[in-house]
Amino acid sequence: MSEPxxxxxxxxxxxxxxxGAPLSTLPRWQPFEWIVALRFLREGRTQTAFIIAGVAIGVxxxxxxxxxxxxxxxxxxxxxxTTQAHIQLLGPKDVARPLRGGDAAVEGVVLQVPLQRxxxxxxxxxxVLQMQAMPEVRLVSPGATGSALAVRGDARRAISVIGIDPxxxxxxxxxxxxxxxxxxxxxxxxxxxxxxxxxDFGLSVGDKLRVTATSGSELTLSISGIFDLGNxxxxxxxxxxxxxxxxxxxxxxxxxxxxxxxxxxxxxxxxVAQRIAASTGVQADSWIKTNAQFFSAVAAQKSSxxxxxxxxxxxxxxGIASVLVVSVVQRSSAIGILRAMGxxxxxxxxxxLLQGGLLALxxxxxxxxxxxxxxxxxxxxxxxxxxxPLIAVTxxxxxxxxxxxxxxxxxLVAAVAPALRAARLDPVVAINA
Amino acid sequence: xxxxxxxxxxxxPLLVLKAVRKSYNVGQPNxxxxxxxxxxxxxxxxxxxxxxxxxxxxxxLLNIIGLLDRPTSGTLTLSGVDxxxxxxxxxxxxxxxxxxxxxxxxxxxxxxxxxxxxxxxxLGDVGFPNAAMAERAAQLITDVGLxxxxxxxxxxxSGGQQQRVAVARALAMSPALLLADEPxxxxxxxxxxxxxxxxxxxxxxQRTSVLFVTHSPEMAARCDKIIRxxxxxxxxxx
Numbered sequence: 001m002s003e004p005x006x007x008x009x010x011x012x013x014x015x016x017x018x019x020g021a022p023l024s025t026l027p028r029w030q031p032f033e034w035i036v037a038l039r040f041l042r043e044g045r046t047q048t049a050f051i052i053a054g055v056a057i058g059v060x061x062x063x064x065x066x067x068x069x070x071x072x073x074x075x076x077x078x079x080x081x082t083t084q085a086h087i088q089l090l091g092p093k094d095v096a097r098p099l100r101g102g103d104a105a106v107e108g109v110v111l112q113v114p115l116q117r118x119x120x121x122x123x124x125x126x127x128v129l130q131m132q133a134m135p136e137v138r139l140v141s142p143g144a145t146g147s148a149l150a151v152r153g154d155a156r157r158a159i160s161v162i163g164i165d166p167x168x169x170x171x172x173x174x175x176x177x178x179x180x181x182x183x184x185x186x187x188x189x190x191x192x193x194x195x196x197x198x199x200d201f202g203l204s205v206g207d208k209l210r211v212t213a214t215s216g217s218e219l220t221l222s223i224s225g226i227f228d229l230g231n232x233x234x235x236x237x238x239x240x241x242x243x244x245x246x247x248x249x250x251x252x253x254x255x256x257x258x259x260x261x262x263x264x265x266x267x268x269x270x271x272v273a274q275r276i277a278a279s280t281g282v283q284a285d286s287w288i289k290t291n292a293q294f295f296s297a298v299a300a301q302k303s304s305x306x307x308x309x310x311x312x313x314x315x316x317x318x319g320i321a322s323v324l325v326v327s328v329v330q331r332s333s334a335i336g337i338l339r340a341m342g343x344x345x346x347x348x349x350x351x352x353l354l355q356g357g358l359l360a361l362x363x364x365x366x367x368x369x370x371x372x373x374x375x376x377x378x379x380x381x382x383x384x385x386x387x388x389p390l391i392a393v394t395x396x397x398x399x400x401x402x403x404x405x406x407x408x409x410x411x412l413v414a415a416v417a418p419a420l421r422a423a424r425l426d427p428v429v430a431i432n433a
Numbered sequence: 434x435x436x437x438x439x440x441x442x443x444x445x446p447l448l449v450l451k452a453v454r455k456s457y458n459v460g461q462p463n464x465x466x467x468x469x470x471x472x473x474x475x476x477x478x479x480x481x482x483x484x485x486x487x488x489x490x491x492x493x494l495l496n497i498i499g500l501l502d503r504p505t506s507g508t509l510t511l512s513g514v515d516x517x518x519x520x521x522x523x524x525x526x527x528x529x530x531x532x533x534x535x536x537x538x539x540x541x542x543x544x545x546x547x548x549x550x551x552x553x554x555x556l557g558d559v560g561f562p563n564a565a566m567a568e569r570a571a572q573l574i575t576d577v578g579l580x581x582x583x584x585x586x587x588x589x590x591s592g593g594q595q596q597r598v599a600v601a602r603a604l605a606m607s608p609a610l611l612l613a614d615e616p617x618x619x620x621x622x623x624x625x626x627x628x629x630x631x632x633x634x635x636x637x638x639q640r641t642s643v644l645f646v647t648h649s650p651e652m653a654a655r656c657d658k659i660i661r662x663x664x665x666x667x668x669x670x671x
């Protein structure tokens with residue numbers, strides 16, 4: 001390129017034509033701060049690219065971890081909620097009460113609670129109607145449960161007999177999804193058993209199983225289906241039969257020992273349970289209370305994930321702040337000359353805040369795509385033996401939107417200190433820097 | 434401007450300094466007074482050279498006149514406005530509208546083209562780009578003889594061209610006063626003459642007052658008036 005001439009300026013002349021093209025390519029919709037911020041970022045493109053990559057990696061980790069955690073939690077929650085009712089209303093328990101005299105001395109013998117004796121819920125039909133009338137309650141299923149022995153030849157196994165109304169109960173506990181053989185059909189003498197019991201006893205669909213209750217009554221039932229609850233102990237012990245069969249076997253004619261409830265909002269279970277217990281006097285156990293360990297595990301998982309995400313966000317913020325601090329130093333004279341030509345402190349502040357926000361926004365858009373891609377790749381590689389994903393993850397748009405918003409906000413906050421520093425620069429010092 | 438008293442006026446002297454003093458590290462044991470009670474008047478359309486040895490206080494005086502710094506005491510009136518009464522935002526606005534700067538180093542923003550650099554002062558004032566400011570900038574670029582280079586990035590221009598773009602940028606807001614702090618200090622003789630002639634032409638055609646700091650006695654001699662600063666005092670002004 002030849003060196004342009006420095007000859008004295010020509011007298012004032014008309015502006016050379018541009019062939020109809022606009023004189024300036026500055027977009028008219030962009031305010032001053034946007035234009036300068038974007039040009040500064042473009043000019044320091046290597047620096048800009050590195051920090052965007054840094055933000056992108058951080059955001060990708062957050063997206064990947066959050067969606068994985070959400071998928072895991074959903075999976076655990078689904079497993080928990082499809083194998084149990086949200087609330088169980090239970091009949092009263094017998095209590096061992098020592099006989100005492102006037103001076104509180106124990107006078108009588110202490111009677112043991114009859115361990116196997118079952119008591120039904122008083123006025124359960126009325127209670128069912130009362131529960132069905134509650135707007136929070138979706139389904140009510142009466143059941144009669146008790147212990148029994150499964151007998152086949154010389155082999156005996158303790159089992160839990162759960163007598164239910166299949167039409168309602170199987171909408172609460174989705175046995176249909178867990179069935180490995182047979183059907184969920186239950187008529188008079190049918191029974192559903194778990195895979196472990198079937199294996200132990202060498203049973204298959206259509207076989208007969210003798211069940212003896214602690215009361216001594218005995219029934220021979222036909223196996224209509226075999227299920228897998230995903231738990232070996234539960235598969236060895238749990239059996240389902242009709243309510244009437246269980247009532248007859250457990251010596252509970254016309255009575256039920258439990259009412260299983262599902263709610264429209266599973267997370268309201270504890271509150272609703274407490275209300276039911278207070279208003280009816282029956283024992284009401286929510287799944288939240290009976291799965292306290294599960295919830296504490298989920299909470300621990302969530303808090304550790306939050307800590308990791310916070311540190312990632314902090315490192316992203318530090319990265320943006322350090323790049324902008326360097327940028328302020330590098331552009332001191334530019335800031336000084338802008339201030340000299342009448343640009344206000346507020347405008348300088350905004351143009352550096354904007355750079356922080358734009359770096360974070362660009363990084364988080366790229367990071368969201370990276371995170372989503374990594375998650376899809378992980379799902380395609382890590383699978384169950386049957387080919388289904390180990391954890392079914394749904395990439396929620398809300399996760400991306402909230403991450404974008406949070407990352408941009410983080411970028412803005414990270415830019416506050418460098419932007420203030422730029423705005424407070426003394427123009428004289430800055431110009432001579 | 435918040436009130437009528439602070440509105441610039443077009444009559445009377447452009448710049449009046451009365452007993453202007455400037456000290457650094459005020460109240461500290463190492464307090465140093467750099468300007469010792471400067472009295473100075475600049476009329477509209479005057480082209481004045483400011484000369485003096487290094488460290489005499491020329492740059493400090495120019496920073497105070499350019500509203501980039503405040504005097505420790507004394508008054509500075511620009512276009513009838515007593516600048517001592519103005520807040521930072523008002524001072525910035527008055528500076529942007531009334532004063533153009535040309536420094537020894539051009540200080541063009543290398544991320545922008547020559548044309549865009551000239552547009553920047555108007556853009557900063559108006560907020561959004563428009564065709565009128567682009568036309569104004571293009572006219573100024575043409576006036577300084579760089580029409581064919583207007584779309585070239587500032588960093589790709591020669592030193593003399595960059596300084597001429599800096600002059601065009603200083604004129605973008607049609608300021609009443611142009612402060613040129615050794616604008617030819619880094620240029621070869623031909624380029625220096627070109628820049629001086631350009632400032633002279635602006636002064637003649639647009640009646641823009643110019644304060645031209647220079648170490649060159651030849652250039653100072655070509656100005657209407659010479660202000661000599663020695664040890665923080667104006668010793669001659671003829």
